[in-house]
Amino acid sequence: MREKKPAAWVKSALEFGPVLLFFVGYLKLKDEVFTIGGTEYGGFVVVTACFVPLMVLCSGLLWKLTGHLSKMQIATMVLVVVFGGLSVWFNDERFFKMKPTMIYLLFGGILGVGLLRGTSYLKVVMEEALPMQYAGWMILTRRLCGFFLALAVLNELIWRTQSEATWVYFKTFGLSAAMFVFFIAQTKVFQTYGIEEDDSEPKQG
Known part of the structure; x- marks a missing residue:
């Protein structure tokens, strides 16, 4: 469709x-x-x-x-x-507070399985929106896998050690801000390995 x-x-x-x-x-x-x-x-x-x-x-x-x-x-x-x-x-808020942990463990685990198989599942999902050389996808996938796993650990630390209000602020704004900063920090990868739609030859890394 x-x-x-x-x-x-x-x-x-x-x-x-x-x-x-x-x-x-x-x-x-x-x-x-x-x-x-x-x-x-x-x-x-x-x-x-x-x-x-x-x-x-x-x-x-x-x-x-x-x-x-x-x-x-x-x-x-x-x-x-x-x-x-x-x-x-x-009637237990702890289950919902664990939800981000499970999400990031799932995403990080899926990317990790792909890396172990020598491929990038991230490329399969985002290739149309972000054309890039294979080497770039592998770099981005490794970094994003580690980032997701780090967010899972961070969520566990915050909801288990901080106040409920702190966790709500973290979930609402902190996670989104962290994701934004992560992708901004990958600008060099996008510039080095990005492919223009009319490129006939890949760029050299």
């Missing part, structure tokens, strides 16, 4: 809106306790219960508008449903 092109602001709203709404909802309800069906739920769990279906809805709308969801987006949505659902079912 050919990917459609919705307005950029619509795509961004569907991708980042649920996370920002989770953050706003947490700030408003973090100190509240709700009694539902005779069971008391903290604000964090209630916000998580709202976030999960919102994430699924936005992912569905994104697929409807673009005709496409990346494997990363699908895996993220599945893990949100699983770990968010566990947090609500067991």
Whole structure:
């Protein structure tokens, strides 16, 4: 199916809106306790219960508008449903806090398996959006694999040793900022190994 092109602001709203709404909802309800069906739920769990279906809805709308969801987006949505659902079912916020750890371990592990097989799975996913020589893909894949594993360790350290509010700020802004800085830091790789669409010969590294 050919990917459609919705307005950029619509795509961004569907991708980042649920996370920002989770953050706003947490700030408003973090100190509240709700009694539902005779069971008391903290604000964090209630916000998580709202976030999960919102994430699924936005992912569905994104697929409807673009005709496409990346494997990363699908895996993220599945893990949100699983770990968010566990947090609500067991009334335990720890499951949802482990979700980023599982996401980054999954992505880092997949890239690591590819590297062990002498190939770049990242190239398969991103080649159309980022044409680059094979050597460049291998460099980027090794770095991103290590970066994902480092983020998994960092998430565990923060949610286990810091306050709940600190973790929410980290999840909402810290992880996105870290990803942005990582790719900015790879500018040299993109410049050295990037391929213009009309290039007839690869560049020399």
